[in-house]
Amino acid sequence: MEALDVKNVTHRFGTFTALSEVSLKISPGDFTVLLGLNGAGKTTLYSLITRLYNNKSGSIKIYGFNVREESSDALKNIGVVFQQPTLDLDLSVIENLNYHSALHGMPRNQAQEKIKQEVQRIGLIDCINKKIRSLSGGQRRRIEIARSLLHSPKLLLLDEPTVGLDIDSRQMILSHVKNLCKKENLAVLWATHLVDEIDKGEKVIIIDKGKVVKTGKVDDILKNTKSKNIRQSFNKLVKINR
Ligand SMILES: Nc1ncnc2c1ncn2[C@@H]1O[C@H](COP(=O)(O)OP(=O)(O)OP(=O)(O)O)[C@@H](O)[C@H]1O
Ligand SMILES: [Mg+2]
Structure with missing residues (x-):
């Protein structure tokens, strides 16, 4: 059973499309980084998962419960750290x-x-x-x-949790959360624009201008994009889209 299963979710603000056909999956125990620049659509996606916004297209399931039809069963499994304190x-x-x-x-x-x-x-x-x-x-x-x-909660969503913090605080928070994944099988989606928060072997979802442009383990993304490091992969993938 997936901890989070997002399928074909599109979200518009008026005529502006902030998310376009977004699909992603996270399993229990996964630490997954949602990597994207300012305005990529990270917070919009979180707002849909937590039902701050109603998702009108596609589906969002948390441990099998659809957030639209089975909201309370779905939402009680989520913990959230919002971007704004x-x-x-x-x-x-x-x-x-x-x-x-x-x-x-x-x-x-x-x-x-x-x-x-x-x-x-x-x-x-x-x-x-x-x-x-x-x-x-x-x-x-x-x-x-x-x-x-x-x-x-069994799924933790963190939206840029380390922005503005010094290296020690960032490291402390990151290792605390990674530990919870390992020890308690917590599923984590960690939104950031900082590539240095990504370790080898971790799963990354790269989002740009409302679209998922790449998903996979760091090593696979490096091979796939013929890159030395994830920063280079990110630059290549995000440039393609511009
Ligand atoms: N309430 C809103 N009304 C209109 N447009 C919005 C609204 N919220 C977000 N947007 C637009 O949708 C896009 C995605 O915004 P979002 O906040 O999801 O990005 P983000 O990846 O979280 O960026 P950041 O890293 O700056 O937090 C942006 O272009 C933003 O201007
Ligand atoms: Mg944001």
Whole structure:
């Protein structure tokens, strides 16, 4: 069973086509990078998967549930870290996370346990009573990742989670999420425009101007595009389209 199965999804804003016949699949345990420049359509795709926008064409299934017809069964499996920060700056870490767990209908005791576990795992247990406003950008991002995992989703969508962070914070977040794929069979779609976040052997979906231009493991993409590294492949593939 695929964690995420997107088939022939097109999305228009008025007369502008932001996504055109997009298809992709992600299996449980996969760490998949969605690579595309600004305006490629990454956030639009996430908005359709999470049902912020209604998908009018094609189909989107999460662990077999269609987001259009079986929304609540589909959506309860997803955790999301949005491109724009969404924590309440004037509330503490624990207050922000309590709010999220309540939204998901988690019983209070169970929620407290899980909040502590996730905040501990991401290395910020000492900050649990601090206001978000007093945390650094990297710490806030880590709290958003902890929050996205509270309801134990099986598919995690992250939209440019490391933008603006220093190398150490980026590395920490990246390895935390990759670990979850390996250890907990979590399926991850990681949207970025940064080719240096891609390791050998990983699966990459390259999107440009609303179209998937290449999908595959890094090694296969390199062979296929006769390139030395993924940056070169990306430049070749994206140039073809311009
Ligand atoms: N609400 C909207 N109304 C009209 N056009 C939109 C809207 N949202 C996005 N677009 C357009 O759709 C295209 C895809 O935008 P999207 O935000 O999905 O790209 P992205 O890959 O997430 O880019 P970035 O890396 O800058 O976040 C862009 O050309 C953008 O201008
Ligand atoms: Mg975006």
